[in-house]
Amino acid sequence: MAIEDGSFSKADRYCLVVGVVVTCNSIERVLLDRIHIDGTDGTKTVMSFVNRSKGVGLIMLPSVSLAGFNVIDPHELHRKLKVPVVVANPERPRLEAIHEALKRHFPDWKRRIRVFKLMGSPGIFRVPREGVLYFYAVGLSATRTRTMLRSLIRFGKKPEPLRIARIIARALSSTSPLKITWGVRR
Amino acid sequence: MAIEDGSFSKADRYCLVVGVVVTCNSIERVLLDRIHIDGTDGTKTVMSFVNRSKGVGLIMLPSVSLAGFNVIDPHELHRKLKVPVVVANPERPRLEAIHEALKRHFPDWKRRIRVFKLMGSPGIFRVPREGVLYFYAVGLSATRTRTMLRSLIRFGKKPEPLRIARIIARALSSTSPLKITWGVRR
Numbered sequence: 001m002a003i004e005d006g007s008f009s010k011a012d013r014y015c016l017v018v019g020v021v022v023t024c025n026s027i028e029r030v031l032l033d034r035i036h037i038d039g040t041d042g043t044k045t046v047m048s049f050v051n052r053s054k055g056v057g058l059i060m061l062p063s064v065s066l067a068g069f070n071v072i073d074p075h076e077l078h079r080k081l082k083v084p085v086v087v088a089n090p091e092r093p094r095l096e097a098i099h100e101a102l103k104r105h106f107p108d109w110k111r112r113i114r115v116f117k118l119m120g121s122p123g124i125f126r127v128p129r130e131g132v133l134y135f136y137a138v139g140l141s142a143t144r145t146r147t148m149l150r151s152l153i154r155f156g157k158k159p160e161p162l163r164i165a166r167i168i169a170r171a172l173s174s175t176s177p178l179k180i181t182w183g184v185r186r
Numbered sequence: 187m188a189i190e191d192g193s194f195s196k197a198d199r200y201c202l203v204v205g206v207v208v209t210c211n212s213i214e215r216v217l218l219d220r221i222h223i224d225g226t227d228g229t230k231t232v233m234s235f236v237n238r239s240k241g242v243g244l245i246m247l248p249s250v251s252l253a254g255f256n257v258i259d260p261h262e263l264h265r266k267l268k269v270p271v272v273v274a275n276p277e278r279p280r281l282e283a284i285h286e287a288l289k290r291h292f293p294d295w296k297r298r299i300r301v302f303k304l305m306g307s308p309g310i311f312r313v314p315r316e317g318v319l320y321f322y323a324v325g326l327s328a329t330r331t332r333t334m335l336r337s338l339i340r341f342g343k344k345p346e347p348l349r350i351a352r353i354i355a356r357a358l359s360s361t362s363p364l365k366i367t368w369g370v371r372r
Contacts, residue, residue, distance in 0.1 A: 024340075024341075025212070026211070026212075026340060026341065026346065026350075027213065027350055027353055027354075028353070029353065029357070030353055030354055030357035030358075031357070032357060032358075032364045033364055034364060154210075154212060155210075155212065160212065164212075164213055167213055167214070167215065167216055168213075168216055168354065171215070171216035171217070171218060172216075172218075172358070178218045178219050178220060
């Protein structure tokens with residue numbers, strides 16, 4: 001399952017999150033929810049996506065935070081769900097800038113930065129003819145993560161699940177002429 | 187590009203329509219709009235999807251009508267867009283039932299039924315181990331349509347573009363706990 005967030009503007013309180021279940025590099029199911037921008041409900045929402053799906057064997061994230069600085073804790077996901085978590089992105093994580101921003105804007109910045117720091121240094125995966133993918137893996141060795149990334153990349157630098165999740169998240173949050181809004185049924 | 191409609195209930199006026207651009211059996215772009223349930227704006231909306239995308243080489247539909255009896259005219263699409271149109275579905279089209287329903291509920295039933303009748307009898311494509319797919323093709327020979335369907339079917343009986351479009355359309359119109367509503371930006 002790959003997770004992506006939608007785009008949002010400063011006036012928004014919530015951001016769309018998309019979970020896409022991918023099997024054999026093809027989409028199988030799409031889950032949607034919203035999380036607070038800069039909130040703390042991201043990890044819980046990803047867990048609910050996994051719990052609503054059957055047999056998820058891997059969670060992929062584009063980043064350790066979604067919807068601004070709503071931190072998704074890969075260690076917590078792995079501990080509670082017993083599923084490996086891989087964070088993969090063509091952009092190198094900018095830890096110092098994140099540190100500065102968190103410190104300036106969040107009273108609970110220590111708790112948030114801790115999640116980033118626990119990830120350590122990103123691994124590097126070279127995509128033939130395309131460049132580099134930076135990754136973190138929890139519950140999966142770097143070697144196995146590389147093998148997995150190799151099998152999941154078909155177009156460009158992004159693994160298919162993340163590429164598909166991003167296309168859907170972007171379509172839903174910036175589509176024109178349709179303006180989508182979402183409420184909660186709970 | 188494959189088109190699908192979302193689910194709707196009796197109280198709704200509009201139904202979501204999804205257009206998915208698929209290349210090499212993988213999703214490339216998602217377009218969204220809404221059409222009137224039982225309305226007459228379906229063909230125009232599909233045309234706008236194609237016009238907003240580049241280099242669409244084929245339009246796939248699950249049926250000659252979406253959103254109830256909002257008829258999508260494959261001949262009109264083909265004539266105006268110069269792109270072949272293939273309608274494919276594991277269910278055999280029930281022309282007599284459609285005829286009856288249209289006659290009973292629509293003052294303009296003759297115009298609507300004409301589109302169905304112009305399609306003639308559906309072709310049959312046998313999917314190894316899975317069963318049968320019924321298809322109509324406009325602007326593409328039956329032989330070429332079969333070759334194309336063969337290359338597009340990876341899981342079950344449905345060609346990938348239609349399978350992907352359906353997963354997304356269903357996720358958007360019946361997702362829980364998120365209730366999505368859409369307005370129009372025009």
